Amino acid sequence: xxxxxDIVKIxxxxxxxxxxxxxxxxxxxxxxxxxxVCDKWNKPDPENYALQYTDGVQCYITESGRCAEDLxxxxxxxxxxxxxxxLKLLAAVSTDITFAQExxxxxxxxxxxxxxxxxxxxxxxxxxxxxxxLELMDHGIVSWENLSSVFIKKVASFVxxxxxxxxxxxxxxxxxxxxxxxxxxxxPQIMQEVxxxxxxxxxxxxxxxxxxxxxxxxxxxxxxxxxxxLSKKNLRMYxxxxxxxxxxxxxxxxxxxxYVLQSVSLNLLESRMRTPMDIYSQEQRETLQGxxxxxxxxxSEGSLNNERRRSLCAKEFRKLGxxxxxxxxxxxxxxxxxxxxxxxxxxxxxxxPDAFSRFVLExxxxxxxxxxxxxxxSIQLTLILCEILRxxxxxxxxxxxxxxxxxxxxxxxxxxxxxxxxxxxxxWKEMRATQEDFDKVWHPLFGRQCCYIWL
Numbered sequence: 001x002x003x004x005x006d007i008v009k010i011x012x013x014x015x016x017x018x019x020x021x022x023x024x025x026x027x028x029x030x031x032x033x034x035x036x037v038c039d040k041w042n043k044p045d046p047e048n049y050a051l052q053y054t055d056g057v058q059c060y061i062t063e064s065g066r067c068a069e070d071l072x073x074x075x076x077x078x079x080x081x082x083x084x085x086x087l088k089l090l091a092a093v094s095t096d097i098t099f100a101q102e103x104x105x106x107x108x109x110x111x112x113x114x115x116x117x118x119x120x121x122x123x124x125x126x127x128x129x130x131x132x133x134l135e136l137m138d139h140g141i142v143s144w145e146n147l148s149s150v151f152i153k154k155v156a157s158f159v160x161x162x163x164x165x166x167x168x169x170x171x172x173x174x175x176x177x178x179x180x181x182x183x184x185x186x187x188p189q190i191m192q193e194v195x196x197x198x199x200x201x202x203x204x205x206x207x208x209x210x211x212x213x214x215x216x217x218x219x220x221x222x223x224x225x226x227x228x229x230l231s232k233k234n235l236r237m238y239x240x241x242x243x244x245x246x247x248x249x250x251x252x253x254x255x256x257x258x259y260v261l262q263s264v265s266l267n268l269l270e271s272r273m274r275t276p277m278d279i280y281s282q283e284q285r286e287t288l289q290g291x292x293x294x295x296x297x298x299x300s301e302g303s304l305n306n307e308r309r310r311s312l313c314a315k316e317f318r319k320l321g322x323x324x325x326x327x328x329x330x331x332x333x334x335x336x337x338x339x340x341x342x343x344x345x346x347x348x349x350x351x352x353p354d355a356f357s358r359f360v361l362e363x364x365x366x367x368x369x370x371x372x373x374x375x376x377x378s379i380q381l382t383l384i385l386c387e388i389l390r391x392x393x394x395x396x397x398x399x400x401x402x403x404x405x406x407x408x409x410x411x412x413x414x415x416x417x418x419x420x421x422x423x424x425x426x427x428w429k430e431m432r433a434t435q436e437d438f439d440k441v442w443h444p445l446f447g448r449q450c451c452y453i454w455l
Contacts, residue, residue, distance in 0.1 A: 012037055012051070067093065068102035075111050080125070087128035094135035101141060109136050117150050123165035130155075130171040137178065144182045149189060152179070156193035159202075166207055173202075173213035180220040191221065200235060204242045208251060211243065215257040223264050240407040255400040262402045263395035269413060270392040272339045277332035284339070287346055288328060292316050294349040295360040319364055321373025331375060336392075337382040340413070344385075345378045347414040348421060355418070359425055369435060372428040374421075380442055381420055385413055 013019035020040060024033060030051070038046040050067060071093075074086030093099050103109070112133040115121060121129065137144065158164055158172035176194065179186045194217070202214035218235075239261075243254065277284055296316045304312065310326075318325035332342055349356040363371045386392070389403075389412070406412045424441070427433075433441050 013054070014041060017041055068099060068106060068108070072103065072106045072108050072111070075108070075115075080122075083121075084125045084128065087125055087132060091128045091131040091135060094132050097139045097141075100136050100139045104136060104141050109133060109142055112136070113147070113151050117148075117154050119154055123168055127165065127167040127171060130168065130175065134171060134175050134178065137175075144179050145185055147179075147186075152186065152189055153193060156190065159194050160198055166210060170207075170209045170213050173210065173217050177213070177217040177220050180217065187221075196221065196235075200238050203238050206248070208248060208254075212251060212254045212257070215239075215243070215254060215261075219257050219261050219264070222261065236407045236410065240404070244404050244407060252400060255402065256398070258407070259399045259402040260395045262406045263390065263393070263399070265406075266389050266391050266413070267393075269340060269386075272343060273336045273386055273391055275338045276335050277329045277339060277342060279327065279329040284342065285329065287342055288332075289313075291342075291345055291349055292320060294353065294356065295320055317375075319371070320360070321371070321375035321377065323376060328375070331379065334379065336386050337379060340386065341379040341382040344382050344414055344417040345375065347411065348378075348418045351414070352418055355422060359422065362425070362429075370432065371435075372425050372433070373435065373438070376438070377424050377428075377442075378417070378421060381417060381424060382413075385416055385420070389413065 008024050009021060010024050011019050011021050020037065022037065031047070034049055034051060035046040038044075038049055043049065048069070052067075071086050071090050074082050075090070077083050077086070090103070094103070112129050115129045116126070116133065119126070136142070155172045155175050158168050159176065161169070176190055180190055196218065199214050199218045199221075202210055203218075205211055239258070243250065243258070277288075279285070292313065296319075314325045317328045320328075322328035322331050324330040332339065359372075359374060363374070366372075391413075403412070409415050428441055431437065431441060
């Protein structure tokens, strides 16, 4: 007779007893299966036993078990060896949610909080206590917001201490990161207890695990605050020097955090990218006029009447490559790239005035049909850069593709634009392109290749 599909054969072993090969009916409650096994071994109180996998992750597969009770008692033992062994085992088995539920139901996590707050245990025992606590909390059974300020201060003190066991510091960083990720209400206190300057210091240590966990906490904090801190505190410089160009190999976890930091930072540009130019904005009109004035001599402009001045401005905006030279702001209504295109053009004209003037003069001396339209090209280039840098896309949970050059520049988009717009002009000249050839010059392959040259 063929075996029923719900019946499987499994081997069950108890320390000190011969293993059993049983037929497990998967339709039966686990409590009934455990009772049958205990009956064969003449073990009373089957509710105090649990099935546990012996291969891979050794997690429990029943709702109750003696292990949770034993560890709960062992942690409170007066024997330091028993306490240490119990906490070590707790840190290993707490990854199993069934065990975690059972242990937390006994208020076991509060015991760990007391151990941490007391801070009287030796480093190895404290490491196990912190690790077990983190594993228990990661299941989401207990809210992080229930933690006391005393506990948070104590964990933060491990991060801030210069002379502390590396394992304690590493898991303390991980706990604080989980707090930030799980509870916005805890963020102010964590920011108060652990400064960003301290995390920058930890980025410069040689311990890869501490360096990685410090980066994880830093990224979590920066996603909640303004990323102006990146340039204000020279964070990029520390990352570029001590992590990217470190002699030690970079792990996948660190690469992911660098990718997230890059993504969150670049996404600050999204609002500009999705905002069209407001032709009634005095500030934006002045920026646009500043671009024109940086390109052409304007000494005699004040002596012209309004009609002559408008005519001159329209002519110069046309030479700059605006399609609507009488109202150039109309060219910047397109979103994306919106106001980012105005930002990149303005940055090029002020940061590299010689290169900007050379671009304008070179094209002014060409025949009209061979002029490279600076404004039109800039708008297209800015759009492509937004696509390449994935501005506006939320960071992926598994992404790790970061650009090292991002951490060497405070204004990556603008600097990349300044390099690429000059490559565009060079290509335009070599192709002897005309206005009708615009789409050929901006063939997708070229547009992206010229940007990837620098990345």
